[in-house]
Amino acid sequence: MEELKMKYLERLSELYPTIASASTEIINLQAILHLPKATEHFLTDIHGEYEAFSHVLKNGSGSIRRKIDDVFGNTMSSRDKQSLATLIYYPTEKMDRIRREEPNMEDWYKITLYRLIEVCKRTMSKYTRSKVRKALPKDFAYVIEELITEKADVLDKEYYYNSIISTIIETSRAEEFIVALSEVIQRLTVDHLHIVGDIYDRGPGPHIIMDKLIRHHSVDIQWGNHDVLWMGAAAGQRGCIANVIRICARYGNLDILEDGYGINLLPLATYALETYADDPCTCFALKGSTGYTAREKEMEVKMHKAISIIQFKVEGQIIKKNPGFKLEKRNLLHHIDFENGTIELDGKVYELLDKNFPTIDPRRPYALTEEEEDIMDRLERAFLGCQKLQEHMRFLLNKGGLYKVYNQNLLYHGCVPLNPDGSLKSVRIYGKVYKGKALYEVLESYVRKGFFALDKKEKERGKDMMWYIWLHENSPLFGKDKMATFERYFLAEKETHKEKKNPYYEFLENEEVVDRILAEFGLPGEGTHIVNGHVPVKSKAGESPIKCQGKVLVIDGGFSKAYQKETGIAGYTLIYNSYGLILAAHEPFESTEAAIEKESDIHSDSTIVKRVIARKTVGDTDIGRELKKRIEDLAWLLESYREGIIAEKI
Numbered sequence: 001m002e003e004l005k006m007k008y009l010e011r012l013s014e015l016y017p018t019i020a021s022a023s024t025e026i027i028n029l030q031a032i033l034h035l036p037k038a039t040e041h042f043l044t045d046i047h048g049e050y051e052a053f054s055h056v057l058k059n060g061s062g063s064i065r066r067k068i069d070d071v072f073g074n075t076m077s078s079r080d081k082q083s084l085a086t087l088i089y090y091p092t093e094k095m096d097r098i099r100r101e102e103p104n105m106e107d108w109y110k111i112t113l114y115r116l117i118e119v120c121k122r123t124m125s126k127y128t129r130s131k132v133r134k135a136l137p138k139d140f141a142y143v144i145e146e147l148i149t150e151k152a153d154v155l156d157k158e159y160y161y162n163s164i165i166s167t168i169i170e171t172s173r174a175e176e177f178i179v180a181l182s183e184v185i186q187r188l189t190v191d192h193l194h195i196v197g198d199i200y201d202r203g204p205g206p207h208i209i210m211d212k213l214i215r216h217h218s219v220d221i222q223w224g225n226h227d228v229l230w231m232g233a234a235a236g237q238r239g240c241i242a243n244v245i246r247i248c249a250r251y252g253n254l255d256i257l258e259d260g261y262g263i264n265l266l267p268l269a270t271y272a273l274e275t276y277a278d279d280p281c282t283c284f285a286l287k288g289s290t291g292y293t294a295r296e297k298e299m300e301v302k303m304h305k306a307i308s309i310i311q312f313k314v315e316g317q318i319i320k321k322n323p324g325f326k327l328e329k330r331n332l333l334h335h336i337d338f339e340n341g342t343i344e345l346d347g348k349v350y351e352l353l354d355k356n357f358p359t360i361d362p363r364r365p366y367a368l369t370e371e372e373e374d375i376m377d378r379l380e381r382a383f384l385g386c387q388k389l390q391e392h393m394r395f396l397l398n399k400g401g402l403y404k405v406y407n408q409n410l411l412y413h414g415c416v417p418l419n420p421d422g423s424l425k426s427v428r429i430y431g432k433v434y435k436g437k438a439l440y441e442v443l444e445s446y447v448r449k450g451f452f453a454l455d456k457k458e459k460e461r462g463k464d465m466m467w468y469i470w471l472h473e474n475s476p477l478f479g480k481d482k483m484a485t486f487e488r489y490f491l492a493e494k495e496t497h498k499e500k501k502n503p504y505y506e507f508l509e510n511e512e513v514v515d516r517i518l519a520e521f522g523l524p525g526e527g528t529h530i531v532n533g534h535v536p537v538k539s540k541a542g543e544s545p546i547k548c549q550g551k552v553l554v555i556d557g558g559f560s561k562a563y564q565k566e567t568g569i570a571g572y573t574l575i576y577n578s579y580g581l582i583l584a585a586h587e588p589f590e591s592t593e594a595a596i597e598k599e600s601d602i603h604s605d606s607t608i609v610k611r612v613i614a615r616k617t618v619g620d621t622d623i624g625r626e627l628k629k630r631i632e633d634l635a636w637l638l639e640s641y642r643e644g645i646i647a648e649k650i
């Protein structure tokens with residue numbers, strides 16, 4: 001036998017030193033292969049909406065409610081079922097309310113514990129004992145296991161069971177126990193979470209979402225253009241920093257930076273107040289600014305204008321530094337006629353809605369003033385030095401990437417850039433040409449270089465590449481011909497605001513093109529899907545998230561409040577369980593408060609995208625494939641023991 005093989009066999013025999021231990025492991029693994037496939041959830045374009053996000057995580061996009069229905073059927077009223085569901089989502093808060101109204105808490109504890117244990121049993125039924133054990137809270141692990149496993153050798157099961165429950169109540173541990181059970185149910189309902197990009201921007205709590213994701217037991221993230229923008233900012237790329245601040249200002253969310261990340265915006269605020277003292281900055285009105293005083297609003301509007309102008313200048317510099325990006329056309333400041341307050345674009349003269357540019361020198365329009373330079377300098381240091389932001393970005397780097405292939409599904413945020421004829425578009429990145437998967441891979445490598453490269457030039461390239469990914473026509477995460485930020489602020493003519501999508505979006509119903517993309521990423525054949533976010537699905541206008549007979553699922557349903565008037569719903573969750581693919585469309589989420597008080601849930605309207613003929617098992621998944629390989633190796637070890645090639649190690 002080859003030396004290497006023998007070495008491997010020896011190593012394996014250290015782990016499974018006897019015939020008995022190797023065969024037991026084979027039996028265990030075989031058993032796992034036959035368990036139903038664990039549930040995966042896919043969420044996308046969360047855009048800082050942490051309350052809705054957290055609710056969807058808690059309710060498993062309706063999965064917990066479905067479990068309650070399965071367990072109790074008609075034996076429980078719909079109201080009671082909803083109460084039980086709310087308790088599972090928000091156990092502490094719900095019990096605070098119940099205590100105020102319930103005359104007999106002891107009775108309530110008994111009934112509730114009984115019900116929770118039943119739901120718990122159902123939730124755990126498809127996992128191995130060892131997996132369940134790992135999910136159990138330390139304090140209650142033993143008791144929960146006693147309660148959820150059938151005790152064949154205990155004669156009076158009911159008595160045994162009741163006495164455990166009574167002891168829990170007598171020792172005043174009922175509420176803690178209820179919280180523990182609820183959390184286990186939540187935890188095991190969603191086994192794995194996929195985030196298909198855009199955690200950041202528009203909504204108020206991306207940093208809270210990141211904290212939650214970091215604590216989540218099993219998650220992967222495909223970066224969205226907004227996430228990469230924040231990554232670029234955290235790496236100190238000035239174009240990204242300016243955009244991040246501008247978007248926070250636009251949505252009245254500067255406190256994400258100030259309170260959430262502790263980034264000092266005072267230099268920018270003072271500068272904006274001075275520079276635009278008498279300027280109403282009407283073009284820079286805020287999109288969401290509830291809870292602001294008039295003075296606060298005034299200040300934010302001025303900051304919004306100040307950082308936007310800085311952004312246009314800084315971007316001009318990046319474009320000049322990187323001629324390979326071919327973005328000269330997007331440099332617009334030098335087309336402004338500052339005397340007349342107009343701009344010439346493609347031979348046409350437009351009147352500017354705002355004519356006050358005290359900080360732009362018409363001879364050197366892209367040069368920062370001394371003060372602006374100083375502000376950017378400080379901001380750069382603040383972003384680079386913010387520990388929490390760096391931690392969040394490190395998490396994105398570790399758990400994420402630009403795309404993922406998982407259980408026969410291809411996940412990415414935006415698109416695969418295509419030519420008008422549907423073929424893969426070739427894109428030049430720092431002098432070399434890439435397309436399809438290779439394009440994704442080179443871009444991802446540059447993102448990582450932007451953080452980790454030792455070579456200064458490569459690191460700089462990596463940083464600029466993050467800005468490129470944010471807004472470039474050839475970026476798979478952006479996929480539109482231009483980002484019309486300048487036009488949207490300064491021009492009334494709507495046609496100039498138009499951002500034309502890459503041909504990719506026209507081919508979503510074209511099976512040949514879709515199959516080609518899937519094959520490009522190593523997924524030829526049946527039973528594969530593309531899961532895509534980024535472009536809000538206008539379900540109100542009759543658009544369906546299910547494209548190409550279910551091969552493509554575009555699941556950006558507008559968690560972002562700003563987009564709900566277009567989409568008509570509050571986001572989608574795709575659920576992939578052992579029975580197939582289900583798409584849940586959520587109705588707008590009012591508030592956590594209402595969810596607890598009124599027991600209102602995100603109404604999840606579910607569509608079955610695909611029902612499998614035979615229930616999917618672990619054996620059908622990526623993990624299953626790995627387990628099968630392990631079984632093969634173990635069988636080889638076993639044979640080697642039996643054939644005398646290797647000795648047992650007892």
Ligand SMILES: O=P(O)(O)OC[C@H]1O[C@](O)(COP(=O)(O)O)[C@@H](O)[C@@H]1O
Nearest residue numbers: 198225226480483484485499534535
């Ligand atoms: O509506 P807002 O916040 O002004 O943002 C508009 C900009 O956001 C983008 O839609 C990008 O954000 P998304 O990735 O969420 O689509 C740009 O194409 C557009 O210029």
Ligand SMILES: [Mn+2]
Nearest residue numbers: 198224225534
């Ligand atoms: Mn996006």
